Amino acid sequence: MRETELKETLSAYKTNYQEAQEEIKAVQTRIEEYKQNEQSEEATIALLEKDIKEINMKLGKTDVYGEGITITMENTSESTITYIELLQLINELQLAGAEAISINGQRIVSMSYIVEPKSPIIEVNGERISAPYEIKAIGDTTHLQSALSIKGGYIDVYGKNYTINVKTGNITIGKYTGKLTLDYVKE
Numbered sequence: 001m002r003e004t005e006l007k008e009t010l011s012a013y014k015t016n017y018q019e020a021q022e023e024i025k026a027v028q029t030r031i032e033e034y035k036q037n038e039q040s041e042e043a044t045i046a047l048l049e050k051d052i053k054e055i056n057m058k059l060g061k062t063d064v065y066g067e068g069i070t071i072t073m074e075n076t077s078e079s080t081i082t083y084i085e086l087l088q089l090i091n092e093l094q095l096a097g098a099e100a101i102s103i104n105g106q107r108i109v110s111m112s113y114i115v116e117p118k119s120p121i122i123e124v125n126g127e128r129i130s131a132p133y134e135i136k137a138i139g140d141t142t143h144l145q146s147a148l149s150i151k152g153g154y155i156d157v158y159g160k161n162y163t164i165n166v167k168t169g170n171i172t173i174g175k176y177t178g179k180l181t182l183d184y185v186k187e
Contacts, residue, residue: 002151008150009150012096016097060176061175062175064138066138066171067141067171068137068139071135071148071166072134072165072167073133073163074131075162079161079162080119080131081131081133082119085158086135087114089135089154092154093144096140098137099138100137101137102173102174103134104124104134107125107173107177108124111180112125125178126178141168145168
């Protein structure tokens with residue numbers, strides 16, 4: 001990697017570390033709020049409702065809105081996009097700090113899966129999707145774009161094979177519509 005790319009990567013890691021530290025502080029503050037409000041039932045209920053709303057957003061159970069990027073990918077006459085390449089894109093976006101991601105309207109959550117049962121059919125969360133692929137990611141647009149654009153990044157590797165367009169702006173990502181059940185995990 002060149003020096004500038006290393007600096008960008010280091011900056012992204014520092015930002016992620018700072019965000020994690022801020023989240024720890026927020027949780028500690030929330031614990032203190034619970035302790036202070038344990039006498040007031042209404043205040044406790046309000047805090048719990050706020051936490052439930054945030055958890056549902058993180059689980060993908062609600063529609064979300066925010067600043068992000070929209071990536072449109074199309075096959076060319078020489079190349080067809082595979083499910084592995086979509087998985088690689090999702091992983092890069094997650095590593096760059098994307099807080100919510102969807103592919104052709106299918107929300108990506110921890111229970112999501114992307115498979116290719118029969119080429120060129122690709123399924124996301126059990127739903128068949130086809131090119132052109134529209135991938136939406138909510139997060140810091142600078143981090144998301146730089147992660148995709150650096151040398152050796154997704155666009156550098158696959159941009160010559162497919163038509164890839166990236167736009168920034170405010171976007172909406174729909175909720176996850178599949179089941180969020182655990183069959184094997186025990187407490």
